[in-house]
Amino acid sequence: MEEVEVVVAHHECATLRVGDVFLKIDADQARTDVEVGAMTMAPIPTPEILWRKPPVLALAALPGTALGRLGEPSTASSAAWAAAGAAVRKLHDAPLPPRPGRAGRGLDELAADLDGECEWLVTNGVLPADLVTRNRQVAEAALRPWTPVFTHGDLQIAHVFVDGDEITGVLDWSEAGQGDALYDLATLTLGHEEHLGDVIAGYGTDVDLDVIRAWWSLRSLLGVRWLIEHGFDPSSPGCEVDVLRSRM
Template identity: 75%
Template sequence: MDEVEVVVAHSERATLRVGEVFLKVDADRARMDAEVAAMSLAPVPTPAVLWCEPPVLALAALPGAPLGHLGGPSTGSRAGWAAAGATIRQLHDAPLPPRPGRAGRSAEELAVELDEECGLLVASGLLPADLVARNRRVAEAALRPWTPAFTHGDLQIAHVLVADDEVTGVIDWSEAGRGDALYDLATFTLGHEERLDDLLAGYGGDVDREAIRGWWSLRSLLVVRWLAGHGFDPFAPGCEVDVLRARM
């Protein structure tokens, strides 16, 4: 009998693996429905939906391995990173999905959330004031008008699978929808900033690198407290706090 592997688990959702099947447990029915809908619309390889009986979604495993992990070394080749960039471009150029995604908040909404979060980070003593202030200034570059694209919304490096320098699948679509394409690019290269050129070689076009750097700071500032409160360690080497320190 196959063992049950806990892939990720926190108070909002959990993912289990049993052999070649992933079971995603999510109490938010709307989020699960949105994930299934996004996978059906995305013009890139996605897991096959085996069945969906809320609160559980069963997905088939995909071949391949991530190019790396946040906090770990990048194991992918330059060609693999370029292939990932080309796949992300294909997604961003696709017809817009009907709903806004995680990357779809306006600059005004983000600025309010960011100011509040920065205040809480300093008041709680979780991060020093100078580190927060410096990254708050860097984050300004991400707070700009943008043209909506079909975004994944949680495009961590572990969510794109590659084999023989070809993308075999993109997983975890619960945050997908209309949004800022550069949010996806920044999320994918978070902690692996030195691979941005390789990614953009496949993505192509004229990309605002300052906005991507802004997103590295903005995204990290917004998630540090959440991660620390849900059993994750943003202070681990190469993770969010190190990303913030790199801006100093």
């Protein structure tokens, strides 16, 4: 009999693995609608949808292994990281999905969220004020006009699967939509700055590296409270707090 593995679980959603099937349970069916729609539109490999019966979406497991994990050294080759960059470029060149995604928030909304999170981090003594202030300054470079592209919106390395040097698929499309291309590239390389050159080489066009670094700070500042409140530890080695410290 197959064992049930809890891949991730918090009060918003949970993902279970049973053999070669992933069961995604989400109380917000709008997120699942976005995920299914994005996987249908995406020009890169995605998991096969086996069935959907709200609140459960069943997906086939992808072959290969994840490109890596935040906070852990990646064992994937430079060619695999470059292949990930090429896959992201193919996604960004595809026709736009119908609505903004996580990477498509307006600049005023994003700046307001950033100010609120920075105040919370300092007021509650979660992070030193100088660390927050410095990263807030770095993050400013991301708050600029951008041309919308088809973004994944949560392109963590754990969501990108490889077999050798080839991309076998990308998971978790619930945040997909129109957004800032450099947000995806920053999310993919968060905590793995040593592979940024490989990703950009695969992406195949010049990008503003200062904006990618700004997104590392911005994404980390916005993520710390959410991670704490959902039972994760952003201060684990190599994770968000270390990313913020690396900007000092």
